[in-house]
Amino acid sequence: MxxxxxxxxxxxxxxxxxxxxxxxxxxxxxxxxxxGLRVAGTMISAYDGLNYKALPPDYLQMHKGEYETAALDRFVASQDGIADFLTVRMLTINNANIVYQGETLEKVLMDNSFVVQNQGFDYLLDMDNQIATVKDGEIGVPVYYAETLGIATGDVITLKKDDYIKELKVATIIRDAQMNVAMTSSKRFLISPADQEALSQQLGEWEYSFEFLLKEGLDSGALEQAYAAANLPANGVAVTADLLNLFNVFSYxxxxxxxxxxxxxxxxxxxxxxxxxxxxxxxxxxxxxxxxxxxxxxxxxxxxxxxxxxxxxxxxxxxxxxxxxxxxxxxxxxxxxxxxxxxxxxxxxxxxxxxxxxxxxxxxxxxxxxxxxxxxxxxxxxxxxxxxxxRREGHYALPSSGFKHPNLTIALGELACKWREYGVILLVFIFSAFLMLLPMNMKQTVQDPSFITYMGVGEADIRIDIQYSQQLTQQQERVLAVLENDPDIEKYAIYKNGYVQAENSQGEGVNIRVESGDGSIFPLVYLVGQAPVGKNEIALSSMNAAELEKRVGDALTVVYGGETMNLTIAGIYQDITYGGKTAKAAIDFNNEDVEVYILYLSLAEGVDLDLKTNELRGALPDIKVTPVPSFIAQTLGGIVDNLSRVEAAAMAIALLLSALITVMFLKLVMAREHRDIAVKKAIGLTNRDIRIQLGIRLLVIQGLGILVGTVLANTLGEGIFSLMLSSMGATRMTLLIQPLKAYLICPAIQLLVVTITVIGGTRAVKHYHIKEQIVE
Structure with a gap:
């Protein structure tokens, strides 16, 4: 040994x-x-730990408006699989009425509700993962706002409407197993029961969350179907534990x-x-x-x-x-x-x-x-x-007619003879280019304004949300009046969102979120088929089509308001909102069944987006107005931040790999070709000539590697990104790139790194002499 x-x-x-x-x-x-495995292990441990302490519901149904308590109680009593039931009262307050450091939260996409601590399950936790408590005059702020707005304990949150002002001191930062991540568009603030009651007299609207905790091993899907079949209050989105897990796992x-x-x-x-x-x-x-x-x-x-x-x-x-x-x-x-x-x-x-x-x-x-x-x-x-x-090595024979460009000719001739030796370094250069470009292209795609097409709508500049309220019709009319007379707006469309019931492939009833409106104003690119035309057609998101086992041309029977409609599937599109399960059809929802009106607008050429957004917010103080770039950034903000970190790490690793493989390969090549180098010196080639020839060989290989790596990043990379987003409803992605950065700056940086490495690594050429070969 x-x-x-x-x-x-x-x-x-x-x-x-x-x-x-x-x-x-x-x-x-x-x-x-x-x-990577440490990140994965931390994620699994942290997420399980949060769920263990917070006990989030297995199924919940949001609802705005009146409801019958006795009907819910009868339903709970009829379901053997329900371990516990909870009705959470949430006071939803408009972001324009929430003030922090002199600014309202109008620029924030999230819907904000003020709740008291629950009893039994679905707890809000403090930063030590203990059940959070607040006193009168205090407030617990979601960790999302602590990170994005810098809110800290000791700060003051002001709730204001007309002459009414109430200040609450931030006592704790809270974690919410339901609504932690940016992809969930609602957030909950924790306040005391007395403060909640006082606030409700002055501002905000009540919204209810009917939450169910199931016995171990039972499926929330069965409960969801039973709830829908019982015609219980459902004027809002339904959320299962699987969907919450999907949002969290994807984000983290x-x-x-x-x-x-x-x-x-x-x-x-x-x-x-x-x-x-x-x-x-x-x-x-x-x-x-x-x-x-x-x-x-x-x-x-x-x-x-x-x-x-x-x-x-x-x-x-x-x-x-x-x-x-x-x-x-x-x-x-x-x-x-x-x-x-x-x-x-x-x-x-x-x-x-x-x-x-x-x-x-x-x-x-x-x-x-x-x-x-x-x-x-x-x-x-x-x-x-x-x-x-x-292996039998190729040998380059010098041409008898001489050289026009000797260094280039010799380098390419030797490369052609000994190409097998360069397979390894070529693969490394290919993968280095791939590693550098893939995270960068993914980040650019998510940040691009056209990414909204993966959210189930065509490209637009501004999004306006009119949430369900007692004044829904008046709010809608007020918004339309403002938009119709505005010369800065090129076009706009209004879509109302509600729910219908359909049957899945097993004959079980399922709720489908349907968007009703003119799809031709902001057209989508459909995976298959086209937008629905008339009242007898419907388009499904790819995840809904897969779950219902439907294709274009198939029939789909839906029920709304006691009326049965036989529809034909006209198209299938991609959508990563609402768990990827949406539909589009011309269904005339009653106002009380509309969860939200969403309007999209495109501005006339030359109109400043930020100025117009602020102008609309001033004209529509009780309605959420969001620039589409901000909508995407806030929905996918955490993902973009993670991609930025991976992008920086991948670029550093790719450049380091290129330098390392160049050094390693040069040393091996020069050691194996020391006789050839000595012979070249004997026939009159200088050290500079030989170093240039080695550099040409490596740079040609690297240029080919960059070319292939770029192609792979835009083809195989699209497949990888699509696979990552497929669980969210995007089954086919098109990577959007910055040509200047992807095709010029990044290749130039890689070539520069390898060139510098070649200059330093070929200095040993001067030590190879013909006399040493004669002695050998």
Whole structure:
């Protein structure tokens, strides 16, 4: 063992650049694998811990307006699977009446309700994940606002309408297992019962949440169908635990998913580099291996010698990667810890990374054993002659007619002869370009104004929401009056949203959220078919179509207001709102059944979006007016922040990988071509010429790698992004890019990094002399 360790140490000393580069490769793979799994473990632990303490409902139905308490009580008594039932009274207050530091919350998309602490389940928790309490004159503020608006304990929230003013001191920041993330468009403030009653006399409207906790193992879908069949109050959205989980996992889990994908790519690249280095090293040391075999050195011992170096490297990389994953994982898991706490099972964030590193170590050990064993099959005679396992290399013949561009001609000629050697570095350059572009393109897509088409509506500039209230008709008429006489508005459309009942493939009744309005004003791009025309057609979101097992041309029977309608499915579109389950049809909902009116407007050319938004807010003080870019940013804000972090990390890793593989490859190529380099010097080529030729080879390979990586980022990348969003209802994504950044700036940065690396890495050329080859 001592002899083997000495041989390994000497090999480290002989090839420090290659060893260092490979070690960094393995460290990065270990760091990302352990870091991604640490984020995943933290997310699982934190989310489970929050749910364990808060006990969110398995099913809830929102409702505005009057309702019959006895009907609900009879329904609860008739359902054996219900473990507990709760009616939550929520005082919904317009954002224009909520003031923080002198500014209203009109710019905030969220609907804000003021509630008291629940009894039995669905608790609001403080930042220690204990049941939050507030006294009269105090308020608990959602963690979402603590992060986005900077609200902290000790601050004052003012509720104001006309001459009425009430100030509440922020006593605690609260976590809400139902409404934590930005993708849930409602938020709950915690106040005392006395303050809630006092506020209700002056401003706001009551909204109710009928919440059900099920016995363990029961499905919320069955309860949802039973509730719909009982014709109970349902003037609002219905939410299941699965939908809440979907919002949370998507918001918190995207970054972990991206990191793990990147780490798997890095593992693949590290295995390629490892295989290449072992083959190159053993090809150059065939004589030494033959001598060891000739004197009776066992094949197993030789294999151990060559494997030990890389297993030691993997051990070092694993330790550094595991330790580095602690701050790395904590940084990327910061949001989930802030929103959910440290969790109920902290061991997950320590155990999952360890298992991931065991997997990585096993991959490295298997790869080493496979390559070494394959290279030891040659006989002693073949090894001593230098022919064992060595591929026949191409040799470039200088043209007899001379050169017009000698360095370019020689470099391309050698590249053509020895192209097999460049397969590994080409793949690394491809994946580096892919890693750099994919998160950047994903972020750009989510931020682009056209992303609203994945929210079930065509492109627009401003969105106006008219929530259900006793003055719904008057509010609608007032909005239309303002818009009709405004020359700054090019076009607008109004859509009313309500619910109808349909049958799924099992014959069970399901509620479908339907948007009714003129779809031709802001047209969608349909996956299949077209927008519904007339009252006999309906369009389904892709998730609804999948759940109902319907295709374009199929019939769908829906029931609304006691009337049965036989509709034909005209088209299928994408929608990531409301869990991806929506529909579009010309259904004339009664005012009391309308959950919300949504208006979209496009401004005339040259009209400033922010100024127009503020003007409309002044004209419509009780109605929510939101610029579409802000609507997207607030709905997907946390996801964009996570993508920004991943984008920065991926860019740094991609550039570092490009530099490392360039250094490693240059050292190996120069070591194997030292005879060729000496011959070139003998025929009059300078050190500068030879360095330029090496640089041309690598830059040509990198240019090809960037080209292929860019194509993959825009094709395979779209598939990856679509897969991530498919659970939300977007089954087919089109990545939107910034051409200047994607096609010019990023490739230029990669080429610059490799060029600088080549300049530094080829300085060793001056040490190769013809006289040394004559002596050999």
């Amino acid at each position: 001592k002899l083997l360790l000495n041989l390994v140490r000497k090999d480290f000393n002989r090839n420090p650049a290659i060893t260092t580069a490979l070690t960094v490769f393995l460290i990065l793979a270990a760091l990302l694998m352990a870091g 889990g995207l970054v972990a998913m991206m990191i793990i994908v990147i780490s798997l790519l890095l593992i693949f690249m590290a295995m390629l580099c490892l295989s290449f280095i072992i083959r190159a090293t053993m090809a150059d040391e065939q004589t030494a291996i033959g001598e060891m075999k000739a004197i009776g050195f066992p094949g197993k011992a030789i294999a151990t010698l060559y494997q030990m170096k890389y297993l030691i490297l993997m051990g070092v990389a694993g330790i550094i990667g595991y330790l580095g994953a602690i701050p790395f994982g904590n940084f990327f898991a910061e949001a989930v810890v802030r929103y959910c706490g440290t969790g109920s099972n902290p061991g997950l964030k320590w155990g999952l990374p360890f298992l991931g590193l065991l997997f990585l170590s096993g991959m490295v050990a298997w790869g080493c054993h496979r390559v070494v064993k394959k290279n030891l099959h040659s006989t002693v005679v073949e090894l001593l002659r230098g022919t064992g396992g060595r």
